[in-house]
Amino acid sequence: MGLELYLDLLSQPCRSIYIFARTNNIPFEFKHVELFKGPSNSEGDGKISLLKKVPVLKDGDFTLAECTAILLYLSRKYNTPDHWYPSDIKKRAQVDEYLSWHHANIRANAPKTMWIKVLIPLFTGQPQPSEKLQEVMEGLSTSLKQFEERFLQDKAFIIGSEISLADLVAIVELMQPVGVGCDIFEDRPRLMEWRRRVEEAVGKELFFQAHEMILNIKELSNIQIDPQLKEHLAPVLMKMLK
């Protein structure tokens, strides 16, 4: 039994892991977890995830969660090219710094665009007031400003002339609002240029394949959501937005 990656490409962290593994030709078994199907449809042994958490890595009897931990484990175990997580301690620190900041900033708001525009209406049957989206977009704008001024600046990639885990983790998160019609790249030429470079660095085809689901999010409205799950999640989602 080789490496198994439990992923749902609707999820940003899953996409970064998927792209990273594929672009580095790391052999793995893709275990598709469908976040919105109920427990009766889940695959895999109960040990992995009763709560259907993704992403999860399983390597023999070693199980690992948390996107950053998984990416770092893969980069080390499979000796991926240095630029992903440079051995130079200052450059490495810059990747660590970005990954940490990302969590509390970009990742605080970017995912909410999808929740507000698509998922919550899907689960509760009600659209969300525009002020909610406005608030989230403002928060995201502030983070994007910091992203450009502090992290990207005038460089090709976050830590210099080559792509690293920092760029990968950033881009998948920023594609979430794009998928639901909030194109944050539109008025930001520098970001758009950076995005183009990241797509090229990982491979355009792979990039689009990983993002196919999120870029066709309307399809999601047609999926059958387990009614139990709907009932269970609706109040959680409403609370999430407060």
Next chain:
Amino acid sequence: MSGRCVQPPTAELRVPVGEHRTEEFRKVNVLMKVPALRDGSFTLAESVAILMYLTRKFKTPDHWYPSDLQKQARVDEYLSWQQAHIRGKGSKLFVTKMLIPILTGQPLPPEKVEGATEELNVVLSQFEEKFLQDKPFIVGNDISLADLVALVELMQPVAAGYNLFEERPKLAEWRRRVEEAVGKQLFQEAHEEILNAKNVSADKIAPELREHFKQQLLKQVN
């Protein structure tokens, strides 16, 4: 060799409340936050990044951030999970129970404090069941960055008056081990200020910053 921290030869930096918003500090840290590291012309923010940089630059004992692939992954896993969980909920309780009342001069409604306490308890149980389990430390037999980061975060709600260790003997035992591994005196010294936080009054904070902090914090707990 015990798990004592190697003290790197850096200058002491005391940052009185609010000083991290001055122009001088801004040069070190564009994001105007603490902690921040400056090593020559190299500046770095984010505590996890700083900790890892220090372990690498000063080649600290292996157990802090093990070279073993799986053990290292466990440290990474904890450091990632803790941001939204132990750190997130511990901070929230500290802010709710102590910091906001100091800034506004009045306590928040009891349901807010209860709610924050409840949320913290959920993650504390997760911490015990998933991360600590029956091991002496999070990643086995030795202290690592995971334990250090975990304990300092848990001291925040303790400082606010929530005795989470009292009701959780396994955690209390772990805490004792962590304190011993870093050195009890050092641990106390590091926590002196926060453990006396209740003695901080609003007038110790620059007035123009008081309002700003208040707004930020109220947003955080709502």
